[in-house]
Amino acid sequence: MEQGLALRHIGVHFGGLTALDDVSLRVLPGRVVGVIGPNGAGKTTLFNVVCGFVTPDEGSLTLDGRPLRPRPHRLTRLGIARTLQGTGLFAGLTVLENVMTGATHTARAGFLAALLGLPRSDRDERRLRRHALDVLDTLGIAGHADAAPGTLPFAVRQRVALARALAARPRLLLLDEPAGGLGADDIAELAELIRGLPRRDTDPCAVLLVEHHMDLVMSVCDEIVVLDFGRVIAAGTPDEVRDDPAVADAYLGAEVDEAAA
Numbered sequence: 001m002e003q004g005l006a007l008r009h010i011g012v013h014f015g016g017l018t019a020l021d022d023v024s025l026r027v028l029p030g031r032v033v034g035v036i037g038p039n040g041a042g043k044t045t046l047f048n049v050v051c052g053f054v055t056p057d058e059g060s061l062t063l064d065g066r067p068l069r070p071r072p073h074r075l076t077r078l079g080i081a082r083t084l085q086g087t088g089l090f091a092g093l094t095v096l097e098n099v100m101t102g103a104t105h106t107a108r109a110g111f112l113a114a115l116l117g118l119p120r121s122d123r124d125e126r127r128l129r130r131h132a133l134d135v136l137d138t139l140g141i142a143g144h145a146d147a148a149p150g151t152l153p154f155a156v157r158q159r160v161a162l163a164r165a166l167a168a169r170p171r172l173l174l175l176d177e178p179a180g181g182l183g184a185d186d187i188a189e190l191a192e193l194i195r196g197l198p199r200r201d202t203d204p205c206a207v208l209l210v211e212h213h214m215d216l217v218m219s220v221c222d223e224i225v226v227l228d229f230g231r232v233i234a235a236g237t238p239d240e241v242r243d244d245p246a247v248a249d250a251y252l253g254a255e256v257d258e259a260a261a
């Protein structure tokens with residue numbers, strides 16, 4: 001069976017504007033694939049296609065060989081988890097409870113039902129709690145389990161958001177600009193974390209990363225796909241992409257345009 005995420009010949013048009021044009025890419029389990037490109041290249045649109053916010057006009061998606069028709073509200077059930085720009089944590093829940101919400105789909109009586117005081121299975125809740133604590137521990141933040149997210153530094157909150165995504169045991173993890181708002185030290189730590197992500201389980205997940213921060217992309221990705229005006233202009237290892245003249249042209253062109261504006 002074909003493993004991981006595959007996008008084939010994806011096209012997205014907004015009226016007369018082509019945001020994605022014949023974009024194909026694969027993300028195998030255990031691999032980190034980055035999508036980069038100058039402003040307006042189509043990165044967010046690509047991310048939104050995989051999350052189900054945008055339905056492509058052309059092409060198809062599969063996850064582990066099965067046709068994928070993502071819908072934002074049922075991503076977890078499809079084996080997809082994502083982190084958002086900003087952290088999107090629930091302010092009224094502790095760190096541990098936030099991470100537990102990531103895995104509620106695995107519980108018979110939902111954790112959310114428990115929060116609402118509805119009848120629940122104690123065994124389910126204990127299992128969720130243990131699993132959430134394990135994930136927090138793996139990410140080195142179990143000490144913050146009982147804290148309110150709002151009291152923690154941004155870099156820790158981001159780890160919590162990542163823990164919540166991982167608690168779902170995703171087949172595919174989508175990271176949207178995880179370096180946004182972080183300082184250099186935090187980015188170095190994040191890089192280490194992302195490099196370890198797909199391999200941390202016996203059943204590794206595929207990781208798709210959309211990110212502006214070039215150093216992070218270069219240091220964590222096994223493969224990079226470069227978009228420009230909605231088309232794939234280069235794909236390969238970080239070294240291959242770095243040395244590709246088409247990539248330099250695309251970025252330089254963007255800089256010249258910005259300077260002229």
Ligand SMILES: Nc1ncnc2c1ncn2[C@@H]1O[C@H](COP(=O)(O)OP(=O)(O)OP(=O)(O)O)[C@@H](O)[C@H]1O
Nearest residue numbers: 014017018019037038039040041042043044045046
């Ligand atoms: N909902 C929409 N309606 C119309 N045009 C859109 C819409 N979303 C994106 N676009 C256009 O599609 C193109 C690709 O945009 P997209 O946001 O995907 O690029 P990006 O690479 O994420 O850019 P940035 O780095 O600036 O975030 C742009 O020209 C943008 O203006």
